[in-house]
Structures are given as structure tokens and as C-alpha cells.
Amino acid sequence: xxTTAEPRVSVGDAHRIVHHGIARRRQRRIVTFVCLLVVLFxxxxxxxxxxxxxxxxxxxMRGFFAHFGWAREPTDPVVISTxxxxxxxxxxxxxxxxxxxxxxxxxxxxxxxxxxAEPGVIGVSSGxxxxxxxxxxxxxxxxxxxxVPVAAFVSGLAAALIVYFLSRSGGRAEVLTLxxxxxxxxxxxxxxxxxxxxxxxxxxRDQIVFWQMGSLNGATWTQAATVAVVVxxxxxxAWHISAKLDTLALGERAAGHVGINVQSLxxxxxxxxxxxxxxxxxxAGVISFVGLIVPHVLRLAIGPSNRYLVPASMLxxxxxxxxxxxxxRNLVAFSDLPIGIFTALVGGPTFFILLRRRIRPGGHS
Numbered sequence: 001x002x003t004t005a006e007p008r009v010s011v012g013d014a015h016r017i018v019h020h021g022i023a024r025r026r027q028r029r030i031v032t033f034v035c036l037l038v039v040l041f042x043x044x045x046x047x048x049x050x051x052x053x054x055x056x057x058x059x060x061m062r063g064f065f066a067h068f069g070w071a072r073e074p075t076d077p078v079v080i081s082t083x084x085x086x087x088x089x090x091x092x093x094x095x096x097x098x099x100x101x102x103x104x105x106x107x108x109x110x111x112x113x114x115x116x117a118e119p120g121v122i123g124v125s126s127g128x129x130x131x132x133x134x135x136x137x138x139x140x141x142x143x144x145x146x147x148v149p150v151a152a153f154v155s156g157l158a159a160a161l162i163v164y165f166l167s168r169s170g171g172r173a174e175v176l177t178l179x180x181x182x183x184x185x186x187x188x189x190x191x192x193x194x195x196x197x198x199x200x201x202x203x204x205r206d207q208i209v210f211w212q213m214g215s216l217n218g219a220t221w222t223q224a225a226t227v228a229v230v231v232x233x234x235x236x237x238a239w240h241i242s243a244k245l246d247t248l249a250l251g252e253r254a255a256g257h258v259g260i261n262v263q264s265l266x267x268x269x270x271x272x273x274x275x276x277x278x279x280x281x282x283x284a285g286v287i288s289f290v291g292l293i294v295p296h297v298l299r300l301a302i303g304p305s306n307r308y309l310v311p312a313s314m315l316x317x318x319x320x321x322x323x324x325x326x327x328x329r330n331l332v333a334f335s336d337l338p339i340g341i342f343t344a345l346v347g348g349p350t351f352f353i354l355l356r357r358r359i360r361p362g363g364h365s
Contacts, residue, residue, distance in 0.1 A: 043323055046326060047094075063080050093219040094318070101280050102295065104119045109296070124156045125156070127155045128155055132151055133196035134192075137208075149282035163178060214339045230279040239307070242305075242306035245306045290320055324339045
């Protein structure tokens with residue numbers, strides 16, 4: 001009776017296969033980063049040029065370099081004032097806000113080991129809405145105009161910490177308990193925001209509603225610089241712990257065996273995500289789905305390694321906000337629509353598609 005010999009793979013062939021896979025993955029990462037940088041640069045140019053007062057791309061470039069004395073100023077003096085007083089600070093604020101939300105989403109998905117997680121899970125956005133709403137009603141001019149963003153920042157961070165400590169049991173905070181506690185805290189925060197909206201005067205009420213939909217309107221260099229400092233620290237922190245987050249993906253027990261304090265890593269990551277999200281919404285308002293879509297899509301492109309996913313999500317979030325802002329400023333003439341409308345229009349269907357992929361038989365990750 002004859003037997004059929006099973007094909008065997010030699011050690012050399014196995015090494016070649018592994019090296020080929022690593023090379024392909026590296027190539028995909030390089031292509032993804034190059035595409036993100038090129039498209040982001042082109043989007044910034046388009047955002048600078050388009051608006052109620054159109055500016056040609058050469059004038060945009062001259063207006064930028066002339067500020068540093070590297071080129072002659074454009075013949076129209078309005079170009080300089082429009083770029084440096086209105087568009088440049090707005091674009092820079094959008095870049096840092098998008099970067100913050102993208103990285104915050106990456107951290108949350110790594111901590112919960114769930115690609116459908118986002119900063120809203122721990123109540124940061126709803127908590128920030130409470131602080132901002134109350135500040136708009138009772139102290140809109142407090143702290144020399146910084147009252148609203150400071151209140152949003154503090155309340156968003158407080159909501160995240162409340163969720164974490166309420167979900168702890170026996171010195172531990174399980175993922176499912178965190179999510180359910182976040183839902184409960186979000187419900188309470190939404191009720192408080194609705195109450196503030198109800199008692200607010202007409203002007204404050206309109207401001208609250210517009211703030212909850214997200215907008216970069218009225219951005220200043222002070223706002224952009226303030227958020228940039230916080231986001232710079234947060235992104236550096238996220239990249240620093242990216243290797244530990246990769247180990248956490250192998251399971252709590254495996255992470256513990258290599259000396260990682262899982263609970264300490266989890267709470268520090270939640271604080272980090274809350275810090276980034278609170279800094280973003282402090283001036284731009286609540287912008288949904290960025291922290292959900294960007295890391296998830298980029299993970300499909302470059303893999304799950306947070307060492308690469310953190311900087312990629314930073315670029316991807318900045319790109320999504322820049323494109324959304326272009327649409328918000330130019331879709332309707334002489335109008336400045338909320339950015340949250342466009343991120344939700346993109347994020348809603350994307351979330352549904354990703355959810356269907358996960359619940360489809362064989363699609364569980």
C-alpha cells in the first residue's frame with residue numbers, strides 16, 4: 001500500500017517566507033506613511049487656499065514664507081492677514097485636535113483590546129460637555145476667556161477618573177465593568193448638559209448646541225499653542241508606552257509575566273486618553289468618531305503594532321479633521337458648518353461596516 005509523502009518546508013524556505021512577510025509589512029508601512037504625509041500636505045494647501053476669500057496656492061506659499069522674510073509679500077495685503085490671523089491658526093488647531101483624537105483612540109483600543117473602543121467609552125466627551133455647558137451658562141468670561149476650555153478639560157478628565165474608580169472591584173477594573181460604568185456616567189453627564197442647556201439664556205444655549213457639534217471657528221494662535229503643548233506631551237507619552245500596549249494585547253497574564261503592572265498601565269493609559277481628548281474638545285468642541293475610525297482603518301493597513309500605529313493615527317486624525325474642516329467651510333457659501341456633522345457622516349457608516357465584519361461568522365478578532 002503506497003503512501004503519499006507530505007511536502008516539507010526546509011528551514012531555509014521557512015526563513016525566506018518569514019523575511020518576505022516582514023519585508024512586505026515594512027513596505028506597506030512605508031507606503032502608508034508616505035501617502036498620509038503627502039495627502040495631509042496637499043489638504044493643508046487646499047484648506048489654506050479655499051474659503052470665502054479664495055487665495056491662489058502661489059500666494060499661500062508666498063504669504064507663508066514672507067512672514068519669515070524668505071520671500072516677497074503678495075501684492076494683496078489682505079492675503080497676509082487672512083492667512084496668519086484666520087486660516088493658519090484654524091488649520092494648526094485642527095491638526096493638533098485631530099492628532100489628539102486619533103492617538104487617544106489608538107490608546108483606548110489597545111487598553112480594551114477591542115478595535116471598536118474609543119475615548120467616548122470612558123465618558124470623556126460627555127464629561128467635557130458638562131463642564132463647558134456650565135461654564136457657558138454661569139461664567140462665560142471667567143479666567144480671561146479661558147473658563148470654558150478649562151472647565152471642559154477638568155470635567156472631561158474627572159469623568160474618566162470617576163469611571164475608572166467606580167468600576168474597580170478588589171483593586172482591579174475589568175474591561176466590561178469599565179464600559180458599563182462609562183455608559184452610566186455618560187447618561188448622567190448628558191442629563192446635566194441638557195439641564196444646563198434648558199436653563200441657559202438664548203445666546204448661551206446656541207453656543208452650547210454648536211459646541212456639542214464641534215467647530216474650529218474663531219481659532220487663535222493662543223488656543224492652537226495651548227492644545228499643541230498638551231498634545232505633544234500626550235503623543236510622546238503614548239509612543240513611549242506603545243511597546244507595553246503591544247505586550248498587553250497578548251493578555252494580562254502574559255504581560256504580568258514580563259514584569260508589566262497591568263493595572264498601573266491601564267489607569268495611566270486611560271488618564272492619557274482622557275488628557276488628549278479633553279485637550280482636543282476644550283477648544284474644538286465634541287467631535288465624534290475620529291478616535292474610532294482612524295486607528296481601526298490604519299490597523300488594517302499597517303498592522304497592530306502600536307509603535308507604528310500611534311504616529312500613523314496622529315497623521316490620520318489630523319488628515320480627517322483637515323478634510324472635514326474644508327467641507328465645513330466651503331460646502332455652504334458664507335456658512336461655517338460644525339465639523340462633527342462630517343465626521344459623523346463618515347464615521348457612522350464606517351462603524352456599521354466594521355461592526356458587521358466583527359459579528360459575521362468567522363469575523364471575530
